[in-house]
Amino acid sequence: MKEFKSIALDGPSGAGKSTLAKRVAKHFGFIYVDTGALYRAIGLFVFRNGVESKDEKGVLGLLSQIRLGMHYDESGLQRMLLNDEDVSDDIRLPEISTYASDVSAIPAVREFLLNMQRDMAKSHNVIMDGRDIGTVVLPSADLKIFITADDSARALRRFKELTAKGVDVTFEDVARDMMQRDKNDSEREAAPLKAADDAITVDTTELDFEQSFQALVNLISEKFGL
Numbered sequence: 001m002k003e004f005k006s007i008a009l010d011g012p013s014g015a016g017k018s019t020l021a022k023r024v025a026k027h028f029g030f031i032y033v034d035t036g037a038l039y040r041a042i043g044l045f046v047f048r049n050g051v052e053s054k055d056e057k058g059v060l061g062l063l064s065q066i067r068l069g070m071h072y073d074e075s076g077l078q079r080m081l082l083n084d085e086d087v088s089d090d091i092r093l094p095e096i097s098t099y100a101s102d103v104s105a106i107p108a109v110r111e112f113l114l115n116m117q118r119d120m121a122k123s124h125n126v127i128m129d130g131r132d133i134g135t136v137v138l139p140s141a142d143l144k145i146f147i148t149a150d151d152s153a154r155a156l157r158r159f160k161e162l163t164a165k166g167v168d169v170t171f172e173d174v175a176r177d178m179m180q181r182d183k184n185d186s187e188r189e190a191a192p193l194k195a196a197d198d199a200i201t202v203d204t205t206e207l208d209f210e211q212s213f214q215a216l217v218n219l220i221s222e223k224f225g226l
């Protein structure tokens with residue numbers, strides 16, 4: 001019997017995965033694992049080293065210099081460490097989103113991160129958010145949820161999130177980058193973004209945050225009897 005509970009939460013960018021997962025994790029006392037942060041940290045390292053994000057050989061040449069770590073601050077939020085530097089803020093910059101998406105299409109990068117993600121689920125009750133959690137990382141997750149929302153709702157959420165942080169972007173740029181990233185993430189050969197066959201899809205287009213949160217709480221409570 002598995003000792004720890006695992007919830008896989010996949011979906012495109014801007015569907016609300018991370019905000020919801022954080023709150024759900026807190027509610028049930030699970031650990032929230034944001035796997036996108038791992039790809040972002042690699043993207044940041046590649047960016048800082050002046051290597052093209054689609055230059056597979058160049059990226060692979062850098063992997064041996066990368067040491068990633070995750071820890072949780074006093075409020076339970078995940079902090080991302082890249083060679084001991086806290087890069088939690090830098091990895092959120094829009095240019096790093098594109099780098100993350102590009103490097104995530106490289107199979108050796110995915111392999112590099114696989115065990116780290118699986119190990120988290122071996123030692124904690126987790127809600128893990130990403131693109132391939134239900135299909136590749138945790139195919140035996142106890143519960144798989146695929147969160148989605150229509151394109152304009154997702155772009156608007158991402159735009160609000162960035163401007164609230166003071167990042168200077170236009171809605172058009174955010175929407176264009178997001179669509180391009182989703183296309184890359186869905187069409188790549190290595191572990192593309194898709195719902196696992198046994199995932200439950202939650203469409204949040206018409207739901208506000210509280211309603212989306214409640215929908216997840218209901219699914220999780222029902223599954224685990226919590």
Ligand code: DC
Binds near residue numbers: 036097131185
């Ligand atoms: O969730 P995010 O937007 O922070 O993820 C950044 C990129 O990383 C995303 O465009 C695709 C990639 N990613 C992935 O391929 N697999 C995951 N499990 C998580 C993220």
